[in-house]
Amino acid sequence: MIDWIQIFSNAAQELISPTTAAYALAALGLAIHFGYTGLLNFGQAGFMALGAYGYAISILSFGFPVWGAVLVGIGASVVFALILGIPTLRLRADYLAIVTIAAAEILRLTFTTNTFADITGSASGLQGYKGGFADLNPIPTGSYGFGPFTYNAYDWWIRIVGWSLVVILALVTWLIMRSPWGRVIKGIREDEDAVRALGKNVYSYKMQSLILGGVYGTLGGMIFILPRSVVPANYQTSLTFFVYAILLLGGAATILGPVIGSVIFWVLLSFFSGFVARAVEAGWLPFMSQVQAGQLRFILVGIAIMLIVIFRPQGIFGNKKELAFVK
């Protein structure tokens, strides 16, 4: 018999999981890039990887304090954004797409290769960097919470930091997007030549947007590794596409969209994987092995997202009025 309580309680845990927060941050960054500025960044996985490795390497190889490691990650992603943006932001939008997808793969392969195994841990990645962050935890040791949301002090600490960051950055994004800066950014999305003709340095604004959204992704990458270890295989192009799926699910040019999109994505994913795994166990799906079942959840999530995009193409929080005019 299927243990529905277990499936639902696992799914409910994703509501506040650090992974959900991490993806929400990355999607919020993409909202700045794609939703507001119209930049096609297909390398968000690269920015996340820089957050993960920048943080872990700073601590493991150089013994940096937490704040130093965070700054290294942010610095690395600013440099990465400059390298991506300087040659491409003057060109047509598709150049950025190609360059970002390639650059993110180069980063991942660099982290995977054995050449730098001493620093990057190559394919097996890095662990043992959590001490500094755990030391900052003001919560006394123990177990807290109720029902499915019962965690130890460290797990609560990650959740509190992760979701605080989500709230702060969502607020910041909301503030800047309703400012004159946001007006220029949205104007660039609509027609950058028109904005140029009004005396705005479009190139500089696009660069600012690329850096800012990239830093969001990098912070997401740091939150992502706090409950697990750093594994290069996590930073494949499919990661970027999951973040895009979250963004489109929630609404590309919205603040709440990426956050709620991430929550829905992870709750659904957990629900489907729990359901499929137990259904196979219970012999409901005799044609399927456990391994195949693990893959099936992505197919089901894909279908769920397709349905939402077909029947609500502006995303959950998007404005229907805007969509009526999309070419």
Added chain:
Amino acid sequence: MSSNVTPTSTPVKTTGLHVGDAGPGCRKVDPILIADNVRRTFGGLTAVDVEHVEVPRGAITALIGPNGAGKTTLFNLLTGFDKPDSGKWEFDGRSLAHVPAYRVARMGLIRTFQLTKSLALLTVLDNMKLGAKGQIGENLFRSFLPFLWRKQDDEIEAKALEILARFKLDTKKDDYAASLSGGQRKLLEMARALMSDPTLVMLDEPMAGVNPALTQSLLDHVLDLKSKGMTVLFVEHDMHMVRHIADWVIVMAEGKIVAEGDPHLVMQDPAVIDAYLGAHHDADIGTTDTEHVEVLKELIDDEQ
């Protein structure tokens, strides 16, 4: 300029703009824009090859010529949207060569586009506010501190509403620009250009595709720019409009300036007829043909 000129059906023409004989590249008493040897080729095609041209300050100058004459390309070159193979040009005494488009705009030279560029998913009011120069809140580090820019933004909004009212777009202020008609978008683009108090406004075919009901209002707005002390350079195919509002006409054909002069006199210049006839001869598409025939008829009407 006298400030009491109001848009009327018989606009006050500005005369005495040139020095010596009117002709291609002739000097002006007070030029605002001067271009020298500006050339732009696309592969084997020379789109623009202007030896010398001056645009008179404080007047309305029409740039006419058959399709493909290079008018839009010249606009792009002058405003930094395209780079010439060679040449130099200056605006208000400052060289514009190698100056990027956004800096050209900041200097007070604002242009509009042949294909309207309204920002579709911005409201009409946001379109307008984007046009204002020197906004404090356009800096990322100040943008999330509204108290730094709120006051200026309110002033910009008041100005935008005032201009929108003049252009009879104020009732649309909260609508997306995408919901406007083609003519209203042309109006919006012109209105937006005024937000930065430009000294020279360059309009590329402001009347193209505009519903006749709006043409008169557009004409009045162009005349109004002059009465407010701005210089206007516009591309137009409609000879009636050119004759009606232009103080000076520059004629381009095959990339070159072939004639210049007072709107009534220049139409009698054989070079102008040749320009349109020449283009007519090797024109390749039907629509261009009929348009040129139309223009020719008007030119001939005018001579009689």
